[in-house]
Amino acid sequence: MGDHPFYNILMYSHDTYGLGHIRRTLAIAGHLRSPSTNILVLTGSPIAGRFSLPENVDFVRIPGMIKKTNDEYHSLSIRIDPEHALTIRKSIISATAKSFQPDLFIVDKEPLGLKREVLPVLKWFKNHSPRTRTVLGLRDIMDDRDTVRRDWENKDVYRHLAELYSEIWVYGRRDIYDAAVEYNIPEPIRRKMHFTGYLPRQVAPDRVRRKTRKKFRVPAADRMIVVTTGGGGDGFKMMDSYLSMLEKQPLTKVASVLITGPFMPRQQRRHLARRARYLKIKVLPFYPRMEEMFGAADLVVSMGGYNTICEILSQQTPCLIVPRDTPRREQLLRAEAFKKRRLVDYIPLRELAPEHLRNKVETMLKTLPDYRRAIAGFELDGIDTIKARLSHFRSAGP
Numbered sequence: 001m002g003d004h005p006f007y008n009i010l011m012y013s014h015d016t017y018g019l020g021h022i023r024r025t026l027a028i029a030g031h032l033r034s035p036s037t038n039i040l041v042l043t044g045s046p047i048a049g050r051f052s053l054p055e056n057v058d059f060v061r062i063p064g065m066i067k068k069t070n071d072e073y074h075s076l077s078i079r080i081d082p083e084h085a086l087t088i089r090k091s092i093i094s095a096t097a098k099s100f101q102p103d104l105f106i107v108d109k110e111p112l113g114l115k116r117e118v119l120p121v122l123k124w125f126k127n128h129s130p131r132t133r134t135v136l137g138l139r140d141i142m143d144d145r146d147t148v149r150r151d152w153e154n155k156d157v158y159r160h161l162a163e164l165y166s167e168i169w170v171y172g173r174r175d176i177y178d179a180a181v182e183y184n185i186p187e188p189i190r191r192k193m194h195f196t197g198y199l200p201r202q203v204a205p206d207r208v209r210r211k212t213r214k215k216f217r218v219p220a221a222d223r224m225i226v227v228t229t230g231g232g233g234d235g236f237k238m239m240d241s242y243l244s245m246l247e248k249q250p251l252t253k254v255a256s257v258l259i260t261g262p263f264m265p266r267q268q269r270r271h272l273a274r275r276a277r278y279l280k281i282k283v284l285p286f287y288p289r290m291e292e293m294f295g296a297a298d299l300v301v302s303m304g305g306y307n308t309i310c311e312i313l314s315q316q317t318p319c320l321i322v323p324r325d326t327p328r329r330e331q332l333l334r335a336e337a338f339k340k341r342r343l344v345d346y347i348p349l350r351e352l353a354p355e356h357l358r359n360k361v362e363t364m365l366k367t368l369p370d371y372r373r374a375i376a377g378f379e380l381d382g383i384d385t386i387k388a389r390l391s392h393f394r395s396a397g398p
Contacts, residue, residue, distance in 0.1 A: 006038045007394060010102035012093070014114040015045035015064070020230065021108050022048055023307045024139070024171070027201055028106070030054040031383045032390060040100055042093055044114070046076060047262055050288060060096050062089040065114060073115065090117045097121045104393060106135045109142070111157045111165075122164040133166040133393050138179065139306040140172025140198070141337075143328040145182040152183065161189050167389065168193045171306070171382050176337050194389060200380035201314040204295030212296035216282055218255040223365060225256045226297040228290070230305045232261020236268045237352060238322045242301060243275050245354040250279065251361070258283045259293065291315060299364055301357075304331035304346065313343065314380060318371035320360055321346040342374040 009032060013025040022045040029039045033056045041048075041059040048059050063085050064076030075085040093113070097105065105125060112119045125132040142148050152158055161168065170179050174195045179185070185193065204212070218224045227242050229235020239258055246256070258276060260269050262285050273283045287293050294300055295315040302308050304323035312319045321344050323331030335346035347360055364371070 006036055008100055008102045009037060009039045009104045009106065010097060010100055011039065011041045011106045011108065012113065012118055013041060013043045013045065013108045014110050015043050020305045020307045024199065025108055026051055027199055028386065029057045032386065033057055040096065042096060044089070050286065052288065060092065062092050086115055086117060090120065093117060094121055098124065101129070102132055104133045104135065106137050108137050109139060111136050112155060112160060126164055134164060136161065136165050136168045138168065138170045140170065141177050141330045141333050143330050144333065148183045158186060158189065165192065169386065170195045171199050173197055177333070194385060196385035197379065197381040199310050199382040201311045202291050203314055204292045208292050209295045212292045216255065216257050222253045222255050223298040224296055225254055225299045225301060226259065226293050227256060227301045228259040228308065229261045229264065229303050230308050232264030234324060235261055235264055235303060237349065238303065239272050241352050241354050241357050243272065243279065245358050246279050248354060256281045259287050260285050262286045298368060304335045309334065309338065310380065313375055313378065316372055316375045318364060318368050319344050320364055322349055322352055324349050341378065342371065343378055
């Protein structure tokens with residue numbers, strides 16, 4: 001390593017379910033790529049191939065795993081025992097890391113990887129390739145403090161963070177949620193932490209916004225509401241409540257588009273599509289350029305995942321969040337923190353009912369300029385910080 005003309009970045013995204021990790025990873029990759037940089041993404045996402053990859057970025061697909069309980073995983077597609085699937089994943093990760101010889105290895109969210117599958121590679125870099133910088137990238141909020149502390153103590157994560165990682169990047173702001181304090185990070189590890197700020201996404205130009213509204217036949221004088229559940233695995237209740245609200249009484253001069261997410265069970269998708277047809281509402285399972293959809297919307301109703309919120313705020317579109325609070329409380333904590341700054345409003349998933357939803361939607365439609373002003377003053381500067389760290393690595397040498 002070192003004699004190749006390119007700077008090689010390897011990114012790991014375990015992707016058991018949902019779209020969040022792969023979308024965050026590809027967004028970072030898209031911003032870090034350059035003519036002198038190669039980026040290779042290791043992912044278990046079954047739909048990684050549906051996203052258009054930026055130039056100089058490629059991915060290696062490892063067999064998908066799906067979470068059954070907090071610590072139990074099953075193979076997603078191939079019918080093999082979970083231990084066998086993990087062995088295959090480990091060997092692909094290991095072979096890729098050793099032959100790609102990255103200058104930088106970025107691990108998304110799981111410090112040791114799914115079921116500790118990244119631990120051998122981290123140890124290998126330390127012993128055989130000490131010039132490879134290793135970075136753990138964490139979203140702003142992982143879960144409530146007690147859960148994360150307990151989990152990290154049980155898995156001996158604190159020791160591994162101290163010994164095996166060069167830096168920890170938190171893709172958020174300390175004044176919104178201070179992970180160092182909340183997760184009880186010891187002082188020596190805190191010195192390696194960088195709060196990058198939130199990660200911006202591509203912004204849809206005005207002509208594309210107009211084109212998207214035209215594509216979905218939204219008259220210029222009408223409002224457009226986009227309802228999305230991210231991956232969609234647990235999004236049925238939100239979509240069901242939204243349609244029930246409109247079945248009782250449609251919203252005046254409002255066009256709605258529903259994006260269920262590719263992981264919503266097929267019967268649920270069909271059920272929603274049947275009801276939506278009567279209301280003349282378009283239902284899609286997946287839309288590869290969500291920034292265009294969010295940019296075209298006047299209001300987004302969505303679950304509260306990290307990526308979705310960053311994507312919506314990048315377009316400066318107001319949004320009503322319906323955060324889940326199981327199996328993690330992360331979405332609810334984020335919605336509370338962002339509401340305090342008037343960036344979003346929210347309804348907890350367990351309190352969701354058609355009437356409650358109507359009240360929130362109608363109130364937000366009347367006060368859109370207030371939300372837009374608050375969002376315009378909220379900087380998404382995470383990529384600038386990451387690029388600064390990268391140029392520091394490159395200029396500092398091994």
